[in-house]
Amino acid sequence: METLAYPRLMAPLTLAGKRLRNRVVHASMTTLLAENARVSDRLLRYYGNRARGGAAMIVSEPVAMSASFDQPNRVRAWNDDAVEGLKRWAETVESADCRLLGQIVDRGRGRNLPGRSCDGIGASVLPDDLSWSVPRELGAAEIRHLVAEFAEGALRLQRCGFSGVELSCGHGHLFNQFLSPRSNVRTDEYGGDLSGRAKIVADTVGAVRELCGQGFIVGLKLPGDDGVPGSVGPPEAAAIAAHLTAPATVDYVCFAHGSHARSLEQHVPDSYGPRMPYLEAMRGLRASLRGVPLAALGRITDPAEAEGILERGEAELIALGRALVTDPAWPRKAAQGRARDIRNCVSCNTCWDRITAQRLPIACDNNPRLAEPEELGAQPVAAARRKRVVVVGAGIAGLEAAWVAAARGHEVTLFGRSAEVGGKTRLRAQLPGGDSLSSIYDFQYEAARRYGVTFELGVEASVGDVLALRPDAVVLAGGSTMLAPDWLPAEMRAAGLVPDLRSAMAALLRVKARQPGTAVIFDMDHSEGTYAAAELLHTLFDAVVIVTPRDSIAQFASLVTRQGILRRLSMRRIRLEVLSEPRWSERFEHGSLETVNVYNGDASVIDNVAFLAWSTPRAPDLGLAAPLRAAGVELHLAGDSKCARDVLAATAEGHAAGRAV
Numbered sequence: 001m002e003t004l005a006y007p008r009l010m011a012p013l014t015l016a017g018k019r020l021r022n023r024v025v026h027a028s029m030t031t032l033l034a035e036n037a038r039v040s041d042r043l044l045r046y047y048g049n050r051a052r053g054g055a056a057m058i059v060s061e062p063v064a065m066s067a068s069f070d071q072p073n074r075v076r077a078w079n080d081d082a083v084e085g086l087k088r089w090a091e092t093v094e095s096a097d098c099r100l101l102g103q104i105v106d107r108g109r110g111r112n113l114p115g116r117s118c119d120g121i122g123a124s125v126l127p128d129d130l131s132w133s134v135p136r137e138l139g140a141a142e143i144r145h146l147v148a149e150f151a152e153g154a155l156r157l158q159r160c161g162f163s164g165v166e167l168s169c170g171h172g173h174l175f176n177q178f179l180s181p182r183s184n185v186r187t188d189e190y191g192g193d194l195s196g197r198a199k200i201v202a203d204t205v206g207a208v209r210e211l212c213g214q215g216f217i218v219g220l221k222l223p224g225d226d227g228v229p230g231s232v233g234p235p236e237a238a239a240i241a242a243h244l245t246a247p248a249t250v251d252y253v254c255f256a257h258g259s260h261a262r263s264l265e266q267h268v269p270d271s272y273g274p275r276m277p278y279l280e281a282m283r284g285l286r287a288s289l290r291g292v293p294l295a296a297l298g299r300i301t302d303p304a305e306a307e308g309i310l311e312r313g314e315a316e317l318i319a320l321g322r323a324l325v326t327d328p329a330w331p332r333k334a335a336q337g338r339a340r341d342i343r344n345c346v347s348c349n350t351c352w353d354r355i356t357a358q359r360l361p362i363a364c365d366n367n368p369r370l371a372e373p374e375e376l377g378a379q380p381v382a383a384a385r386r387k388r389v390v391v392v393g394a395g396i397a398g399l400e401a402a403w404v405a406a407a408r409g410h411e412v413t414l415f416g417r418s419a420e421v422g423g424k425t426r427l428r429a430q431l432p433g434g435d436s437l438s439s440i441y442d443f444q445y446e447a448a449r450r451y452g453v454t455f456e457l458g459v460e461a462s463v464g465d466v467l468a469l470r471p472d473a474v475v476l477a478g479g480s481t482m483l484a485p486d487w488l489p490a491e492m493r494a495a496g497l498v499p500d501l502r503s504a505m506a507a508l509l510r511v512k513a514r515q516p517g518t519a520v521i522f523d524m525d526h527s528e529g530t531y532a533a534a535e536l537l538h539t540l541f542d543a544v545v546i547v548t549p550r551d552s553i554a555q556f557a558s559l560v561t562r563q564g565i566l567r568r569l570s571m572r573r574i575r576l577e578v579l580s581e582p583r584w585s586e587r588f589e590h591g592s593l594e595t596v597n598v599y600n601g602d603a604s605v606i607d608n609v610a611f612l613a614w615s616t617p618r619a620p621d622l623g624l625a626a627p628l629r630a631a632g633v634e635l636h637l638a639g640d641s642k643c644a645r646d647v648l649a650a651t652a653e654g655h656a657a658g659r660a661v
């Protein structure tokens, strides 16, 4: 008999009389794929792909169950406007033997965008810890109305074919605000002691049960520890969980971390911290559930990790958020014993940045096909004619272009300057918080080899090298170079004595010897890699200073990433000199770097400087473009060759180029 890979992960489970084919649950992820408050084709593809990819249950993104939560990018369920789409949504998921749950949430006073909200509702008139938005306090009658709207919305979903609902009571949203003694100082029946503060949640569960009956899954996402002093820490979380599961009306629970506060980063733990960071907390909270199934949650990325959790009896279900964004076929590949083929989430939180700061539909650094046809790991559609394709650049843009073009049947040769693939991403992977990034180019490299790409590594390709292959098309993905800052004298640039940060880090990684003195980074980059370099420098020098002409740092990093950066730099006492730039003087020869305030010219000095490097805007390396164009070659630019940006742009444009040739 065939042995099943990950038998516990693949074992079925019944919730509220409904069968789950395995233990993999898609955690709620806002996608912003809805249009005009309706279900869109891309939204259906996103959920359909994850259902067909093998998840047993999907918790949807928040559905607008109350008029107060109505937004164009949330599917409306508080009236009948969108029922046709809701039915298609349920049919798409449920027909793939996957249970679909709608998520109930209101953000209340919480806000993770710049500015403050003027229309937030709340338990009490107290400011959001992150945005300082002050909500309007809900009256008791309004709360009763909201609870009724939630329950009627749940009934509407049930009639449309949904299998259940999840109440999002963590993450600092409205339910969390009611549960927390910090944000709920009411003196009426919805405040005071634990049962008062939890009443809005308990009433919603009760009202949903009453309208939808027993055969409807009701799940709770509860705060595990919202990371705000005086709010919901582990003891309060255990008491809340015990209270809300006592009436035996809840079918499963999962625990969220972080809040709309400086702890926001905790809700999407990134690659700087450990894997499965909340397992210990969940172990502590499990007893309070009295046997109600627990869905483990938080940076679980690997089927073996999931199997281990189930094997140790730490949870009954495995909730995956970002891992299923990156690879919807994660459960199917796990079931087939093909875990090595999974395209891994690298916990970069680009997805989160897209839907929050950028207010754009969800996107993923390591899934260029997100919510597109052929996302589910199938080979891209074959090209009509087999062509000779040359790719220049073995970074993540070039590798992506190469494997996709080869998978479509083209004959592909890839030139890479370095002997190893991965380009600058390989360097980033060796800095703090970078190790998971290697899985991007490892996957691409394996795929490229599988589809027969010819590698010419360690070769700085010339125009002649490229033309000698008589290519039908060329993809230029050769990267970019940092531009020296104005304040650096030409002779210093030429001598390379004050290098760009990337070159400096590549050299330092080879040596990694501790050195006395202070390391200084001049920062006109503001992306996360610069601060990873600062963290490494902290391990090698006595002190680190970051000098930037802006009023703050990390302005190109997402809010959650920025919180982590600021926390780690603060803990390491890495000094920030903002609104400043160096002014070159002979004193540098004696280890003193002068800096000036960019607005008032006030000077100060950093002494004992042993290391100085600049992290600045980058220009594409495009030496081959003009001669190849002149030779009449069909040319495609991808990633930094087009315009220097980030991992998302590199993989997306590499993928697009691989499909375009």
Ligand SMILES: Cc1cc2nc3c(=O)[nH]c(=O)nc-3n(C[C@H](O)[C@H](O)[C@H](O)COP(=O)(O)O)c2cc1C
Pocket: 027, 028, 029, 030, 031, 061, 062, 103, 168, 171, 221, 256, 267, 268, 269, 297, 298, 299, 300, 319, 320, 321, 322, 323, 349, 351, 352, 353, 355, 362
């Ligand atoms: C892009 C993005 C959107 C999210 N949207 C929601 C949401 O709408 N509701 C919710 O309860 N949690 C949301 N979350 C949190 C996830 O459900 C999950 O708790 C978190 O990502 C940790 O799980 P993971 O490490 O498996 O990704 C979101 C997370 C991300 C990254």
